[in-house]
Amino acid sequence: MDETLTPYSGLSLWHATAGDLTPRAGLEGDTTADVAIVGGGLTGLWTAWYLLDRDPGLRVVVLEKEIAGFGASGRNGGWLSALFPRSTASLERAHGRNQALALRRAMIATIAEVGSVTAAMGLDCDFTREGTVAYARSGVQERAARAEIAEAAHYGVDEIAWRGAEEVRASGARGAAFDRNCASVHPAKLVRGLASALEARGARILEGTAVTSVSPGRVETEHGVVSADRVVVATEGYTATFPATHRRILPLYSLMIATEPLPPEFWESTGLRRGQTFTDYRHLLIYGQRTADDRFAFGGRGARYHWGSAIRAEYDRAPRVFEHLRRTLAELFPGSADAQITHRWGGPLGVPRDWHASVTYDPASRIGRAGGYVGDGLSTTNLAGRTLADLLTGVDSELTRLPWVGHSSPDWEPEPLRFLGANAGMLAMAAADVEERITGRSSVIAKVMGPLVGH
Structure with missing residues (x-):
């Protein structure tokens, strides 16, 4: 070849x-x-x-x-x-x-x-072991973060602690849960x-x-x-x-973007250490890291499931999802809004x-x-x-x-149940995030979906 x-x-x-x-x-x-x-x-x-x-x-x-x-x-x-x-x-x-x-x-x-x-x-x-920062950007997300910290303390195995707003610098973050058990x-x-x-x-x-x-x-x-x-x-x-x-x-497809390398003064403003990973408590998952060469590598869910469990090269690229990721990254770190997106990719998990x-x-x-x-x-x-x-x-x-x-x-399930269920689940997670923004309360949709996604 x-x-x-x-x-x-x-x-x-x-x-x-x-x-x-x-x-x-x-x-x-x-x-x-x-x-x-x-x-x-x-x-x-x-x-x-x-x-x-x-x-x-x-x-x-x-x-x-x-x-x-x-x-x-x-x-x-x-x-x-x-x-x-x-x-x-x-x-x-x-x-x-x-x-x-x-x-x-x-x-x-x-x-x-x-x-x-x-x-x-x-x-x-x-390989860099700098842990994960999970931002809480609303009252609902802070309650979710503190519940996760309490659950970790209850079981006594995972090491997760609260960091206040003065320690984290993502836009609008009230604080974050820091989990030391993660490397990049x-x-x-x-x-x-x-x-x-x-x-x-x-x-x-x-x-x-x-x-x-x-x-x-x-x-x-x-x-x-x-x-x-x-x-x-x-x-x-x-x-x-x-x-x-x-x-x-x-x-199920997950997609990612990467920025150009960003200058030291930008990274100082974020509080993220080189190799540190980050996320927040929304239901439609996002994940990112500061790479060894000072880029953002940032991804998330949102791409639809394809009929018949099809896997094709063209599904690795979904412009709508890439644009959503770019906007979300800029919301978290406004200083990255003008950064060039150098790579876009995806693939099935x-x-x-x-x-x-x-x-x-x-x-x-x-x-x-x-x-x-x-x-x-x-x-x-x-x-x-x-x-x-x-x-x-x-x-x-x-x-x-x-x-x-x-x-x-x-x-x-066989099709069409598999297609309908998988895509309905994706829409439900997006709807759960909207529900929490509007009501300021933990999502009822997410609670219903929880047992279906391992919670």
């Missing part, structure tokens, strides 16, 4: 600044492996990394339709957070307090794990660097190799068959493109029907799977990779006993 024919550098700011994106060679004919991994994103690559930690002699093959890091792993907001799609209270209701807290502790520990492993491999991915990274540098480090350890990464079907001991592609003792499927939002798993994951990420391994079929991160996957993929490595090698560990292991989410 010629880079001039598929300009991967145009996928996002991250790809444009990640270095060499020349595709690796693909599969040519049949081959064998101990473990075949479908998907060259972070779940697949971290699984390969930890498998080789446990057994350096394993023959590991990673199969990727495009290039490693093509999908959400290379395009996301760069939040290496402890966020899990389901809240702690929701996890407690489903699995009990001890199990919920075990998963929370594992997620928090994952941040340090990624930092230490990337440092040990000498990978410069702009350059996601494409992370995933591309991890792929190169894996090759140095002997893993084969076959790019430009589209998988057509997976069955026990066999992965079929357009260019040959890989026979393997064990198989891992790590395709996240693209899981919907396979007929056998078409309704297992809903591909994977949403399970119950918003509950999972890791599974079937000893009978010897097929493992992980995903359903709902956009909180940058660190969760590492935890999934370590867990899958234990499951595939028969290790009984604290990780394999976490409550997301073996969890089975129900399938999404």
Whole structure:
């Protein structure tokens, strides 16, 4: 595949600044492996990394339709957070307090794990642990922030504290909840660097190799068959493109913009440290970071779900959503209003029907799977990779006993119910924000929607 024919550098700011994106060679004919991994994103690559930690002699093959890091792993907001799609209270209701807290502790520990492993491999991915600032820009949002802080104190695991208006400088902010358990990274540098480090350890990464079907001991592609003792499927939002798993994951688009680098005096006015991430308490999610080269990388939801779980390159660009993001960023930081927007991009993330990420391994079929991160996957993929490595090698560990292991989410409804429900949910979150602005009270709409989105 010629880079001039598929300009991967145009996928996002991250790809444009990640270095060499020349595709690796693909599969040519049949081959064998101990473990075949479908998907060259972070779940697949971290699984390969930890498998080789446990057994350096394993023959590991990673199969990727495009290039490693093509999908959400290379395009996301760069939040290496402890966020899990389901809240702690929701996890407690489903699995009990001890199990919920075990998963929370594992997620928090994952941040340090990624930092230490990337440092040990000498990978410069702009890892910076400066925490997350969640602005409260109204009375309703302040109450939500203080409730989150109280919930964190109740469980005693997460570290979230209130910062007053004098400490935060977003326009109109009454204060903010500060969560120290978040780092930021350059996601494409992370995933591309991890792929190169894996090759140095002997893993084969076959790019430009589209998988057509997976069955026990066999992965079929357009260019040959890989026979393997064990198989891992790590395709996240693209899981919907396979007929056998078409309704297992809903591909929901999230879009981002990036500004030109901004001067030191501007950043001084914002109070944001380099590498710090930020959001607020609106229901239609936004997320951002101050990058290592002093840009805003800023994203949010709002793009509609497409009929039949379709994934197409043209869906990565939605001018209406990009304009909404530009206006929202200027509302938060008026000094950025005239900044040039240098990059616009998007892509699908994977949403399970119950918003509950999972890791599974079937000893009978010897097929493992992980995903359903709902956009909180940058660190969760590492935890999934370590867990899958234990499951595939028969290790009984604290990780394999976490409550997301073996969890089975129900399938999404068939069309047209899926289309109507997904887009109605998006509209409901936007309506909830309007409701709160008008009434000054917590949204009734959001309360009704809460159980459906993991709260």
